[in-house]
Amino acid sequence: MNFNQADKVQEYSLNGVPVGILVVNGNDRTCIPLVAGNTDYQAYLKWVAEGNTPLPAEE
Amino acid sequence: MMALGNLNVDTITTSTSGGVLGAGNASIMKNRLINGACVIDQRYAGSAASSSYSGYVIDRWSVAQVGTTGKIIAQQNAGSVTPPIGFTNYLGITSQSSYTVGTNEFYSIVQTIEGYNIADLGWGTANAKTITVSFWVQSSLTGTFGGCLNNGGSRSYPFTYTISSANTWEQKSVTIAGDTSGTWGTTTGIGVQIWFNLGCGSTYSGTAGAWASANKVAPTGAVSVVGTSGATFYLTGVQFEIGSSATGFEYRIYGTELANCQRYYWKKAGQYPSANTTVGAGMLYSANDARACLANPVPMRIAPAITFSGSGFGFERPNTFLGTIGSPAAANYSPEASLIYSGSGTSSGTAGDATFWYITDNTSYIAVNSEL
Numbered sequence: 001m002n003f004n005q006a007d008k009v010q011e012y013s014l015n016g017v018p019v020g021i022l023v024v025n026g027n028d029r030t031c032i033p034l035v036a037g038n039t040d041y042q043a044y045l046k047w048v049a050e051g052n053t054p055l056p057a058e059e
Numbered sequence: 060m061m062a063l064g065n066l067n068v069d070t071i072t073t074s075t076s077g078g079v080l081g082a083g084n085a086s087i088m089k090n091r092l093i094n095g096a097c098v099i100d101q102r103y104a105g106s107a108a109s110s111s112y113s114g115y116v117i118d119r120w121s122v123a124q125v126g127t128t129g130k131i132i133a134q135q136n137a138g139s140v141t142p143p144i145g146f147t148n149y150l151g152i153t154s155q156s157s158y159t160v161g162t163n164e165f166y167s168i169v170q171t172i173e174g175y176n177i178a179d180l181g182w183g184t185a186n187a188k189t190i191t192v193s194f195w196v197q198s199s200l201t202g203t204f205g206g207c208l209n210n211g212g213s214r215s216y217p218f219t220y221t222i223s224s225a226n227t228w229e230q231k232s233v234t235i236a237g238d239t240s241g242t243w244g245t246t247t248g249i250g251v252q253i254w255f256n257l258g259c260g261s262t263y264s265g266t267a268g269a270w271a272s273a274n275k276v277a278p279t280g281a282v283s284v285v286g287t288s289g290a291t292f293y294l295t296g297v298q299f300e301i302g303s304s305a306t307g308f309e310y311r312i313y314g315t316e317l318a319n320c321q322r323y324y325w326k327k328a329g330q331y332p333s334a335n336t337t338v339g340a341g342m343l344y345s346a347n348d349a350r351a352c353l354a355n356p357v358p359m360r361i362a363p364a365i366t367f368s369g370s371g372f373g374f375e376r377p378n379t380f381l382g383t384i385g386s387p388a389a390a391n392y393s394p395e396a397s398l399i400y401s402g403s404g405t406s407s408g409t410a411g412d413a414t415f416w417y418i419t420d421n422t423s424y425i426a427v428n429s430e431l
Contacts, residue, residue, distance in 0.1 A: 028367070029366065030364055031367075033392035038364060039431060
């Protein structure tokens, strides 16, 4: 997943519990689990490590 | 009376021309690669990927454009040539320019085998087993081509093979003594990566024919497909098996191979107007929040990411046709199933109503991804 081309990268919660990372890219909404072995989540962590910041979390 | 005893063989050649039976006792799970015959293409259904694309194309096979993108186009059956006998599909690459690959760049086709599927090789131990990689390849170029085995970054084995005749299918095999060093994944992570080089800079090129503690994806000096505009590289019948010689390709029942692919990726596409596509059953958590179970067709490698593409998502509730689902999202991910819900939408339903999720047009889809 290419986070640098995303319209929006945001942590999100359900019923007050953080459940994933939402990446909006054009007409695509990708929901990424907070699971270490998921390669999309690994790409997100790399994107953050490179100095990027997601939008504030929302429900 | 027939005498009993042991018979040790690598290959058994049949009376059918060119026919070779499986090796020894490896008649099941012989080929550790999935979709080696390039039949299954859930993402693109035979269409070409964008030249700027770097990622999975046909199932389990991805293309890497590390450096400047736009140098290759990947497509199932690109160029519409006749596949080798016994095959109906191949993965085709077409070079988009005459590009000189930079030092830190590489262009490749790669499949990553999950650790569980190579755990018995014993790599990283003194009992490491020898393997053989075999494949059919055709290119508009000739010369010494290359590939590489890699454990995901710290051990690699570049290899070479020769394409003698342009635009002609040739079958190749490479036998490699297993790696007795390094760390090789044996569970849900990376096991072995097999790379087919299309062009590689010096940083990621290494000496062919030897294991090294390095992150290489190609042998030094191999033909660069991206170096010639319009050059083609076609690949199919790829097999990775235990043993010191190549045996006949392990064909698999279509449904079995599709399920093998769906462990890593599956897609539910809209079929409207023939029908709304049922996604899952659930309930209304509130008037505008339809929640449903998205069950995976097979247990996936790991909790997957879920992409909702398009805007054609809706739900049915008692005595009423569809409400629209706005801002679809997922939670409670697991290899078996996930919760999908509507972040917003239109409804005058009542919390607790039963509901079905649907895809309501023929362009929207849900993609579920746990690829390596």
